[in-house]
Amino acid sequence: MTTSVPFELRPLVVPASVDASDAADFVAMVDVRNEIYREISDNDDEAVTPAQLLPHFQPDPDNDKRSWIVLVEDQVVGRVIVDLPAEEGSQVAYWTVELLERVQGRGIGGALHAVVEGTARDAGRTVLQAWAEHPEPDAGATSERLAAPTGYGEIPLDRPARYFRRHGYTLEQVDRKSVLEIEPALPSVRDLLADARSHADGYRVEQWMLPTPEAYRESFAWAKSRMSTDAPAAGLEIDEETWDVERLARHDARFVDGGQTVLVTVAVHEATGTVVAFNELCSGVDPTAATQQMDTLVLREHRGHRLGQLVKCAGILRWREVMPRSSRIVTWNAEENRPMLSINETIGFEPAAYIGAWKKVLD
Template sequence: MSPSTLEFHPIRVPGSVHGDDAADFRDMVEVRNRVYREISGHDDNRMTPEEILPVYRPDDPHERRLLWLVRAAGRPVGRLGIDLPLEAGSRSAYLLIELVQDAWGRGIGSAAETLLVDVARREGRSILQTWVEHPAAEGERLTPPTGYGTVPHDHAARFLLRHGYTLEQVIRVSAYDLHGPHEHLAVLAEDARAAASGYRTVQWELPTPDAHVEGYAWMKSRMSTDAPAAGLVVDEEIWDADRLRAHDAQYLDGGRRVLVTAAVHVATGELCAFNELAIGQDPTEASHQEDTLVLRAHRGHRLGMLVKAEGLLSWRERWPGSPRVITYNAEENRPMLGINEALGFVPRAYEGAWKKVLG
């Protein structure tokens, strides 16, 4: 690849996706969607420019996100990104290098990785982490130190290993058929309610009602400390009302809808478990299950099953055109995977979580 034909063009996040200054951003979204389609063979991860724009607003006080559009001979062939958490003392950076398949094997990925490492060093970051989907393939497989799950020793794995990354965790991508039989959901929800005496559920669509802001923000903060992270480095996040409102706005400003199903400890009024279901602007596209958590002090009462089952029951009624729900779970998170399997989620793909420590 001649240097004169390769360009990593920094993307300035536009105020609107429709302005003349938004062409690079729109190209970035288009190439993103193509990359995901090539990897997975479907469009369930497709997003519109309008949906993605709020995620990259430059005034976020908690994370700085930088983007580049990759052009080869003037043609968009990929995108690069680095997310920099702004938690005090953070050493981490989250990278993405995404190229269309006909751009593979031309040295573009290596040049991109060098650029991102240089940025991370300038920003004082020494721990680089990235997530990559690994399509099913025959042959040698890699197992993370957790001992749970494997991924193929494929093109992406060889690239990451060559550049000093280690596989730390395997993520299972599962799908639930929203158009399939669902009578079992009501049974599972009823059984969970019986086991969760002393708790009740509450649901809301974003924006979060004022009465639930404090409790929901606390639970969101615990996602950074309580979810299985294997050998990855995750900064503890501090959530307050402002951060939660900004979280809500990322969805709402992009035209996305989110249903939160939460469990309340009746004796104290404390929110103690939650599940999120989200859908984009097109109600006939796939839905996504986002965060789910049960606070440590309230585990053992089947609250995970309760909020997930009740969420799916409501979701089927609200969005009957959506064909499926996609969710992501660490392979070692057997309690949550057991709930998903009982609900009817089936494995669909696997991601590798990779880490590189800079010397």
């Protein structure tokens, strides 16, 4: 594909540490990643440090990550990532192409997509899937809208949406990015926790900081595996994941080794002693930075007892003690996941942006 500006695509060197002699490209990649996310969201809620991100790029038996940096005039201006899940028989490749605004619209993105597609084909994958944030246009601007085929949520037909459609993708799902200002929500959270406890007979709350305590490793690993089967997926192809205590230990180590603080709040079914609902809150190394709410799930067979409300509220209150200087929590949910969104809205989360989930099936 012809571009209007020459660029270089260079395989990303993943160093042993951020202080290693070959770490410069990795550090530059993280800096550009943060700048790109700042351009999209106009904040640093998703900023990370190189040390925080490095463990997630190390070799992983659960996922084959292939990464490149994009350079224009010897300056890093973007990145490309293709993730190939290791589940047996997987046909999926997840990918990311991100560029600074100043080099967009010059044909580079199209050339990079050809690399993504070629990598997926060479790996025998037939389904490409990716996510992109689609900010609302400025007030007064007009924009065609795209509705999710689920009937829940829509996004503007903006540059990212046109990019996906140009390369043969369909919009499969819309996720809502929501933000909670913690301090003003605390009185409501305390009341909601008391309400949830009154409906959760036979369940108790347990909490820990990673790594996962031995007593809960097996049942928590099973609960984590259910994220791939019990969360709304619309028309996306999601491999059923197999989690055991070894995979859970690798997951935990990536966050601990990156210097992150992760609080896990679970509901334990007292009759069986197993984890049946959970919520994860995660910070970076900066105690004042925004908190990321990662996975939250209630196993299907245990729904109807307000366990989602229970683990979310108990987590927020404990998090306030652990990370009192983090003022905001950011989370993502499928627009059709009305039970979880209703809990978030009642707690005080407000919509901040919408994410499109895109899919292409290769010939």
